[in-house]
Amino acid sequence: MLLMVDLGSDEGPEQAQEVIDHLQETKTRLARESYLDENDVGLSYTRTFSVPNKIDLPEAPDRLEILHEFFPWDFPEYVISATQQTGVTELKEAIFRALDVVRVYTKEPGQKKPDLDRPYTLRRGGTLLDVAELIHKDLAKNLKGAKVWGSHVHDGTMVKGDYVLHDKDIVEIHA
Structure with missing residues (x-):
């Protein structure tokens, strides 16, 4: 799963956390690797990449720092700018490797x-x-x-x- 974080908005990190919180109410958890919970039938952990986007914007580095400080997720992170294509190649390669x-x-x-x-x-x-x-x-x-x-x-x-x-x-x- 790609957890997109909008660095173009002050609310971006909070919105991403809302997605995680919503999934906590279901049988899906975000994790570094995909696996099924042997102790809780139906509970699955889904491999997740954190993808902060819009790093090309002036205020994005500060928002990224806030993201890391307040939301220390344990997912591999790929910081990108979709419009500038910064980091996109690395993200694509990581997705391909993860698909195995x-x-x-x-x-x-x-x-x-x-x-x-x-x-x-x-x-x-x-x-x-x-x-x-x-x-x-x-x-x-x-x-x-x-x-x-x-x-x-x-x-x-x-x-x-x-x-x-x-x-x-x-x-x-x-x-």
Whole structure:
């Protein structure tokens, strides 16, 4: 979860705390990591990033200092300016790491270039068979293997369905 804090307003930190307080009335708690409470069925803790925004405004550094003084949340923090794009790249990278997924690109046999516009997204540890199933169940059923280009294999290495894919691998599936 991204807990956005408006540094453009004196009320920004209080408004963010109101969100936390409201969630305390439910079965959701904000935390550094996601997990279920073993002692309270239904209670879940959700990984949260604190995202103070509008750091480019003149009064924002003072408001950020107040935020830290009065609201010492224990969440990773990514201070950004959405309009200036300050800190946005770091936030995107943190979100991607937190999702624990890999992007896999496909290319058709005989084609020189893969489709880099639409990756398939899998949980880290996903296999070639998982990607084949995402594409089409019959492709997975008839899977013979695939050529893979990536950081963990020699380019064009033929692999079987149980091959664990890595982020940004390119696969040419053969059925």
